[in-house]
Structures are given as C-alpha cells and as structure tokens.
Amino acid sequence: MNFLIIILSLISFIVYKIYQKLRVPKGLENVPTISSTGFIIELLNKAGPDKRWEKMKDLVEKEGIGKFWFNGEWMVMITDLGLVKDIITKSDLYPKIPLEESFPGSLIAQYYGTNVVMSNGDVWRRHRRITNPSFRSLPVHVFVESVMKLLDVMEKVDNEPIEIKNFMHSLTLDVLGRAAFGFDFNNLEDPKNVYVTTYNEVLKELGNPLYFVIPFLSYLPRPEALKKMTKLNNLYDGLVEKKRQSMKSGELDEKINNNSADLLEHMISACNDPENPTLTNDELRYNLAIFMLAGHDTTANSLTTILYLLAIHKDAQKKVRDEILRVLGDNLMPSMEQHKELKYMNMVINENLRLYPPIAQLSVRKNVQDVKFDDHIIPAQTPLFLSVYGIHHSSKNWENPEEFIPERFENEKHDHFAWLGFGGGSRACLGNNFSLIEQRITLCALLRKYEVSLPADSIHKDKLQIEPDNSGTMGPYPIPLIFKRRTE
Numbered sequence: 001m002n003f004l005i006i007i008l009s010l011i012s013f014i015v016y017k018i019y020q021k022l023r024v025p026k027g028l029e030n031v032p033t034i035s036s037t038g039f040i041i042e043l044l045n046k047a048g049p050d051k052r053w054e055k056m057k058d059l060v061e062k063e064g065i066g067k068f069w070f071n072g073e074w075m076v077m078i079t080d081l082g083l084v085k086d087i088i089t090k091s092d093l094y095p096k097i098p099l100e101e102s103f104p105g106s107l108i109a110q111y112y113g114t115n116v117v118m119s120n121g122d123v124w125r126r127h128r129r130i131t132n133p134s135f136r137s138l139p140v141h142v143f144v145e146s147v148m149k150l151l152d153v154m155e156k157v158d159n160e161p162i163e164i165k166n167f168m169h170s171l172t173l174d175v176l177g178r179a180a181f182g183f184d185f186n187n188l189e190d191p192k193n194v195y196v197t198t199y200n201e202v203l204k205e206l207g208n209p210l211y212f213v214i215p216f217l218s219y220l221p222r223p224e225a226l227k228k229m230t231k232l233n234n235l236y237d238g239l240v241e242k243k244r245q246s247m248k249s250g251e252l253d254e255k256i257n258n259n260s261a262d263l264l265e266h267m268i269s270a271c272n273d274p275e276n277p278t279l280t281n282d283e284l285r286y287n288l289a290i291f292m293l294a295g296h297d298t299t300a301n302s303l304t305t306i307l308y309l310l311a312i313h314k315d316a317q318k319k320v321r322d323e324i325l326r327v328l329g330d331n332l333m334p335s336m337e338q339h340k341e342l343k344y345m346n347m348v349i350n351e352n353l354r355l356y357p358p359i360a361q362l363s364v365r366k367n368v369q370d371v372k373f374d375d376h377i378i379p380a381q382t383p384l385f386l387s388v389y390g391i392h393h394s395s396k397n398w399e400n401p402e403e404f405i406p407e408r409f410e411n412e413k414h415d416h417f418a419w420l421g422f423g424g425g426s427r428a429c430l431g432n433n434f435s436l437i438e439q440r441i442t443l444c445a446l447l448r449k450y451e452v453s454l455p456a457d458s459i460h461k462d463k464l465q466i467e468p469d470n471s472g473t474m475g476p477y478p479i480p481l482i483f484k485r486r487t488e
Helices: 002-022 036-044 049-063 081-089 107-112 121-135 140-154 164-181 194-206 215-219 223-249 251-257 263-270 281-312 314-328 336-341 343-355 388-393 432-449
Strands: 065-070 073-078 161-163 371-373 376-378 383-386 450-453 480-485
Touching (some): 036 065, 081 371, 121 281, 194 223, 223 281, 251 263, 281 343, 281 450, 314 336, 314 343, 336 432, 343 432, 432 450
Parallel strands (some): 073 383
Antiparallel strands (some): 450 480
C-alpha cells in the first residue's frame, strides 16, 4: 500500500511539473499563440526563417507579438517596433540569456562560452572595452589582396555557372583569418585544407537541430564532435599564445605603432592595460570563435544574396556598375572617401540586408521586471525573441516588404528600428563597418569585370531558397551564377 502511495505521489508530482511548464503565464493568456508543434516540425524539416515566417506572420502581425512553447518554457516573439526599441535601447533591463542557461552542457555553449556578443552588464563592458578598439583601424589592404586573389581564381571560368556561395565563403574566411588574427586559411586556393574542413564540421555539429528540439541530448557524450571542436580550439589557443609571445619580444608594439596589427593583436595589446580588467586566454578564444561566425558567414551570405538580387534585377546591376565606373574612374578599388560616394550601391546593400538579414533573429533576451504591452503583461524572466526577419518583412513596418526596392533607403524614411541588419543600440554589431567595406570592395571588383545572371534552370528562379539557420546565421542554398566578362 505504501509503495502504491509513493508511485501515485511521484506520478502526481511529475504531472504537476509538466502542468507548470505548459501552463501559460498570467499576462500572456491573450497573446496570439504560435503552434509549437509546427515550429518544431519546421526546424526538423530544415525550413528556413522565410518559411517559418510565412506560417506565422498573419498571427504575429496582428499585435506585433506571439507566444510559443519551446525548450521547456513559453517564449515571446516580437516584431512591434515600440517594444523592439525598448528592448534594444535598454540592455540592462533586457539582458541576453547566456547560452549555458539556454542550453546547459551543450557543445554550442562550450564553444562560444562568454564573449562580447553573449555577455551582459560589467562582463560585457569588459569584453567591449577590449574588443571595440580592434575595429577602429581596419587592414583594408587585406580585403583588396583577397579580392584580387578571388578574381584570379575566377579567371578560369567565363560565361558558365559558378557556385558563388562557396567562393564568397572562401573569400570572407581568408579575409577574416588574416585581418582578425594574422592567419591565412588560403581557402580560395585550397578549399579543403584541414583548418577550413574542421571549422565547417564544427559548425555543422553545433547546428544540429535535434539538440535544440531535444536539449537533454546535450548531456549524452559526443566524442567525435568534441574531438573536432578541440582541434579547432587548439588552433585558436595557439594563435593567442603566439601573439602573447610577440608582445614580450616587442614585435606587437611595433605593429600597433605602424598600424599593421590584426584584430587579435589589438585585443592582446588592450589586455596589457594595468589600469583595467583583462580577458583570459579562454575569453580571447571565445571571442575569436564568435568573430569567425559573425565576421565570416554573415558577410559571405550577404555577398551571395546581393549578387543573386543583381543577377535577377539587371536594371539595378547596371545602375550599380555605372556608379562604380563614374566614382572610381580608372581605379580598380574604392578609396575610403569613395565608399561614401557609392550611394546607390549602399542602398542596394541595405535593401539586401533587409530582405535577407544574415542573422534572422537577435540573441534571446529576458525582461528583469514585468513589462506592460497593450493589454498584456509580459512577466519578468520571459524569454524574448526579436525576429529580425519578421521585422524586416512585416507589412506594418515596410510597404511592399517582399519587393526589392533599393530606393526606399534613399532618404531613410523608415523607422530606425525597422531595419536591424547589424542589430541596434549599444549592442549593435562591432564589425558592421568591416562587413560593409568588404562588400563594397568585392562588388566593385566583380561588377567592373563581369555581367552577372541567373541560369534559366536555377532552383532560385522563382524565389531565393533559404537554408535553415540553426548554426546562427541565415543564408541561401548554393547559387550557381553566370559571370560573363564585359567587353566594354
């Protein structure tokens, strides 16, 4: 009898805990509910952010928010610009949720750790103080040299389809490797070298949707994945140690003084300030890992989608090319002053980032106190999910949001928080200028030399097909494009 009572009590306790988890918090009862089952099915079916948005946009646009149950708790998706502004501009009231809290014990939490993107408060300010100066002096010559190498590699093909996504990823990885920590991946000439292969394998492991849908799987051993991650981490650790040794020899100070230092060298130099807290070797590695993702995948995907847009909008391609020829004259690459003169190109870049934001949603945050929104009260500690893709494609925020209209950025008439291509507020992307300069230099070189078009049998002929964004960045499936040498 006592045994039966124990079993019934245990069952009752489990049922009660499940009820507590599934019960909609007070204040969110009337918030539109997004199908959690549908959301999970979309993830497992490897649907991109565009397909997920299509399924939920009518429901979320109604009030600018929607709730869904995921990872054991109720979360709120937000596209309302008033609430978006509040969250982005008040980072202390809406701190980011650390990866270790969202996915405890996971490989993704181990790999990215505590870095400048995922930290809060004084910890974030310490990371920001070290990393921010690194982006003030960019080695533009590295961008130019890498793009020239890209042109040499592409020289072998003319008027035939080239799978451009791989080329853009090779280009941006080579640029980031040299500019961020003085390491040449040589991905353009050797795309299957061990470092690149290991990096891609690690990202694939981190982006496995099963570990997001069933978080407890993270507690199971993953020896092969851990081996790959350790191999990549050893590369980062070796680079950090090498830079620290160069500081002791005085070589690093010399590079800082002659403006030839890379981002990691600037960070290690900033860590040498006796008046301020520094970053540990582990923290430097975590920041290198997040820079690799944010500074490589994002720009590569943006370059891929902008070339696709110009391939299907030949009038816009001609306008960008005419502007390049007019502004640059006989110069192959734009000077720093000429970057600002490429006004139409910049509008195209902004419109591309609106249509295909490289980050489909910002890091999940939580509110430290109850928040009143219209007729709802969002309880404190609710995970808040800012959908960049949804904000950019909402008909409440943009007129004809699915259409490619670069001119909408001519006079910047849109709400400031309706465009989050690089995030916003004090937590905006540190590398936005890095990415924009790289995009402009690449476009100037390619469009001056080639006319770009989409093959008639392309899977993207009716609409861009977007891959799932489980690794953290959003991009299309491979896109073969035809690059025909210009004769003018």
